[in-house]
Amino acid sequence: MSASEISPARVTLDPQTGVLRGAGVTESVKTLRQLAGYFRDEAARAAMDPETVLYRVQSYEPQPEGVEGAICCATTFLMPGRVGDEYFMTRGHYHAAQDRPEMEVTVSGEGVLVLMDENRQTRAEIMRPGSVHAVPPRTAHRVANIGTEPLVFVSYWPSETGHDYGEIVARGFSGRVRQINGKPALVPEPEA
Numbered sequence: 001m002s003a004s005e006i007s008p009a010r011v012t013l014d015p016q017t018g019v020l021r022g023a024g025v026t027e028s029v030k031t032l033r034q035l036a037g038y039f040r041d042e043a044a045r046a047a048m049d050p051e052t053v054l055y056r057v058q059s060y061e062p063q064p065e066g067v068e069g070a071i072c073c074a075t076t077f078l079m080p081g082r083v084g085d086e087y088f089m090t091r092g093h094y095h096a097a098q099d100r101p102e103m104e105v106t107v108s109g110e111g112v113l114v115l116m117d118e119n120r121q122t123r124a125e126i127m128r129p130g131s132v133h134a135v136p137p138r139t140a141h142r143v144a145n146i147g148t149e150p151l152v153f154v155s156y157w158p159s160e161t162g163h164d165y166g167e168i169v170a171r172g173f174s175g176r177v178r179q180i181n182g183k184p185a186l187v188p189e190p191e192a
């Protein structure tokens with residue numbers, strides 16, 4: 001029997017910082033300019049510096065989006081801050097392949113995962129270092145940073161999943177994470 005080489009991983013995820021490195025890792029940035037229309041107080045958003053970075057996402061997708069055959073992962077670095085009384089947050093989305101789930105694992109910081117089902121029922125889970133969150137199929141998901149430091153979390157989903165932002169752009173979430181009397185709360189959002 002001849003020994004074969006044991007090779008190092010081609011991609012690494014730093015467990016302390018969440019930083020993903022290696023072949024095939026891509027990065028994207030979302031600024032306040034790109035989140036026009038997502039926050040409750042659009043006038044407050046428009047009055048802020050449009051180049052303010054809200055979040056960065058480092059992704060490792062072994063298959064292209066929409067093509068089956070892999071599990072993808074991504075680290076999101078979501079900055080602290082607010083637009084009016086609403087905490088900085090990701091856009092949020094449903095999945096194009098609606099029966100596909102996702103998982104979020106918090107690395108550092110303090111956040112809220114907002115989950116909205118097909119009937120637009122919204123609930124929320126606290127994100128803390130080490131917390132693990134199952135996003136069920138057919139459930140829109142968005143993350144808000146309620147802390148004072150960056151919120152870092154790692155997401156896992158099947159490569160064939162795909163993102164669907166249409167419904168969120170059109171109708172938003174039925175609840176928003178806002179600072180009420182100095183504390184974060186999930187506040188029902190009346191339909192327009």
Ligand code: M6P
Pocket residue numbers: 057074075076090091092093141154155163
């Ligand atoms: C997580 C995952 C990604 C998503 C990112 C930012 O990392 O859910 O798939 O792209 O958050 O969220 P969004 O695309 O909704 O702005």
Ligand code: ZN
Pocket residue numbers: 093094095102141157
């Ligand atoms: Zn998703």
